[in-house]
Amino acid sequence: xxxxxxxxxxxxxxxxxxxxxxxxxxxxxxxxxxxxxxxxxxxxxxxxxxxxxxxxxxxxxxxxxxxxxxxxxxxxxxxxxxxxxxxxxxxxxxxxxxxxxxxxxxxxxxxxxxxxxxxxxxxxxxxxxxxxxxxxxxxxxxxxx
Numbered sequence: 001x002x003x004x005x006x007x008x009x010x011x012x013x014x015x016x017x018x019x020x021x022x023x024x025x026x027x028x029x030x031x032x033x034x035x036x037x038x039x040x041x042x043x044x045x046x047x048x049x050x051x052x053x054x055x056x057x058x059x060x061x062x063x064x065x066x067x068x069x070x071x072x073x074x075x076x077x078x079x080x081x082x083x084x085x086x087x088x089x090x091x092x093x094x095x096x097x098x099x100x101x102x103x104x105x106x107x108x109x110x111x112x113x114x115x116x117x118x119x120x121x122x123x124x125x126x127x128x129x130x131x132x133x134x135x136x137x138x139x140x141x142x143x144x145x
């Protein structure tokens with residue numbers, strides 16, 4: 001019973017996160033980043049460096065996985081409009097809705113570019129992208145996923 005209550009609480013918390021996600025997607029933008037995590041790590045450090053390299057383009061960065069710590073969270077937020085999708089990237093019904101909404105928003109841009117690293121959410125988004133969207137997948141290491 002406690003597990004169910006915790007799950008419901010997480011779902012409600014995720015719903016309160018949606019207005020910010022929607023507001024960010026409604027902005028005109030050309031550069032979207034997808035990172036699995038903002039925890040401390042070599043891949044995350046490189047990802048922050050990339051965000052900083054494009055900081056003047058006001059990139060949007062979606063964190064789509066589980067961050068064990070908030071290691072680079074502040075740096076992600078300084079370099080981009082960073083949003084942790086949390087349950088929106090995991091729970092099937094929320095993810096399905098957000099993938100469609102995000103695809104519509106990105107496809108509506110003139111010449112958008114998606115840059116991702118180890119983000120299953122991004123991989124599910126790719127088939128929904130229009131031909132004019134550039135997709136860059138950064139390979140950090142080779143794992144089972």
